[in-house]
Amino acid sequence: MSDCHPTEGMSRERFQAYINAFNRNDPAYGDYYDEDVVLVIAGKTELRGPRAIHDFYTRVKTETRRTIQVNRYLSTPERIAVELQSEFLALQDVPDFTAGAMKKGDRIFINTFVLYELKNGRFARIRSAVFRKTETRAVNP
Amino acid sequence: MVNRRDFNSGLVRLGGALAVAMMTSPGAAQPACAGTLTEQDLRDYLAAFNRSDFEGFGRFYAHDILFEGQGGTFRSREEVLAFYREVKSRVRETVTLNDVVVGDGEMLADLTTELVAMRDFPGLASGALRQGETRRSQNFVWYQFRGREFVHVRSARYRRL
Numbered sequence: 353m354s355d356c357h358p359t360e361g362m363s364r365e366r367f368q369a370y371i372n373a374f375n376r377n378d379p380a381y382g383d384y385y386d387e388d389v390v391l392v393i394a395g396k397t398e399l400r401g402p403r404a405i406h407d408f409y410t411r412v413k414t415e416t417r418r419t420i421q422v423n424r425y426l427s428t429p430e431r432i433a434v435e436l437q438s439e440f441l442a443l444q445d446v447p448d449f450t451a452g453a454m455k456k457g458d459r460i461f462i463n464t465f466v467l468y469e470l471k472n473g474r475f476a477r478i479r480s481a482v483f484r485k486t487e488t489r490a491v492n493p
Numbered sequence: 494m495v496n497r498r499d500f501n502s503g504l505v506r507l508g509g510a511l512a513v514a515m516m517t518s519p520g521a522a523q524p525a526c527a528g529t530l531t532e533q534d535l536r537d538y539l540a541a542f543n544r545s546d547f548e549g550f551g552r553f554y555a556h557d558i559l560f561e562g563q564g565g566t567f568r569s570r571e572e573v574l575a576f577y578r579e580v581k582s583r584v585r586e587t588v589t590l591n592d593v594v595v596g597d598g599e600m601l602a603d604l605t606t607e608l609v610a611m612r613d614f615p616g617l618a619s620g621a622l623r624q625g626e627t628r629r630s631q632n633f634v635w636y637q638f639r640g641r642e643f644v645h646v647r648s649a650r651y652r653r654l
Contacts, residue, residue, distance in 0.1 A: 394651065424635070465647075467603060467633065481649035
């Protein structure tokens with residue numbers, strides 16, 4: 353941090369620990385959420401509360417394995433902004449995946465810009481927007 | 494209850510309104526931050542952009558800027574300005590800052606863009622506009638800068654309003 357910008361509210365290391373927990377399906381990632389957390393995905397899908405978020409991702413992860421990498425990270429006392437790259441690997445055929453029907457083994461890569469608003473060091477509001485999507489298809493035998 | 498289709502639809506929603514970059518007036522920066530950009534610079538830039546001060550907001554595009562906006566990808570200051578000259582000849586564009594996170598050499602801004610067509614604009618990338626129509630959207634824009642010039646601008650659609 354330079355003198356031009358305020359001290360960060362959450363270190364990159366702590367945020368990375370959250371992502372690591374998410375990637376390995378460790379329920380500990382839920383500890384980062386305020387009890388009144390609101391997650392809004394692309395301005396459309398709104399999830400309220402840690403339980404709703406957990407249930408949502410549990411369902412998603414039955415069909416795809418999502419691995420998140422942190423490309424860029426900015427932090428102020430009350431905000432975090434990150435660029436995330438998510439890889440979705442289809443664990444089974446997912447014909448109604450609206451990013452494009454996926455067959456087992458297909459991969460979709462989505463870059464998102466995400467804004468986190470902090471309350472007592474936890475995520476109180478999360479909003480994400482898609483910057484780019486690319487995909488690769490599994491090679492059939 | 495949110496279903497999977499809604500979630501997936503949100504993930505892949507691309508397109509949208511026009512991205513903007515920022516610019517500052519020469520005296521606006523705090524002394525300690527003279528070599529970089531601040532929230533106030535962003536506000537100054539948006540004011541210049543909204544009043545179509547091309548020299549003002551264009552001054553802070555690096556000559557070799559990579560600009561990945563909702564309206565297209567451009568690879569120089571001249572290309573970006575040519576794009577906005579075309580857009581602003583057809584629509585009145587007003588950008589409002591909702592939120593910003595500023596770091597060293599980069600920032601993410603949450604912006605609302607309002608487009609009002611002054612005449613028909615069938616070729617608008619986010620969808621044709623007829624004279625008198627208005628379109629509003631909210632976008633997250635990631636700016637990377639070198640000194641006081643943007644070198645990379647990327648816009649992601651958050652939602653159509």
